[in-house]
Amino acid sequence: PQRRWHRRQHDRPRHGAGRVSHDISADGGYEAFCAAIDAGEPFYLGCTDGHGSVPPRRVCPECGDSHLTAQPLPATGSIQNHTVVHVGTPAFADRAPYVTAIADFGPVSLTGIVEATPTAVENGMDVTIDIETDVDRERPTLVFEPR
Secondary structure, eight states, rough: OOEEOOOOGGGOOOOTOOOOOOOOSSSTTTTHHHHHHHHTOEEEOOOOSSSSEEHHHHHHHTTTEEEEEEOEEEESSEEEEEEESOOOOOGGGGGEEEEEEEEETTTEEEEEEEEOOOOOOTTTTTEEEEEETTTTTTEEEEEEOOO
């Protein structure tokens, strides 16, 4: 069966326009992280030394600081590296070929699928972040959209 992908861009407020709880205590923060991206208010966890990380985290992976606070993620990131996947896992087999990339968003790097044809993706390309949910599994996937 073909997968049905659900995106709620039309329901989404502009970046930073809504009110999303950044309660990183409930599940270590991953659920809050995905909900914030979906609402247009992405965040990362910053420590007092200025390092950034992505939930779930209880301490900074750079310095061990346990005082982490939610900080706004930059609206635009830059692809640092990418690869074209020709044979995907069963969950993504119907999308092949597709591009998986690592993009820097300020102090954090994120991995996601690029919403573009493989030949259009280049290192250094500016992207925004979004969430895509597989309706069958209800598992969020980070996606990057070229700017």
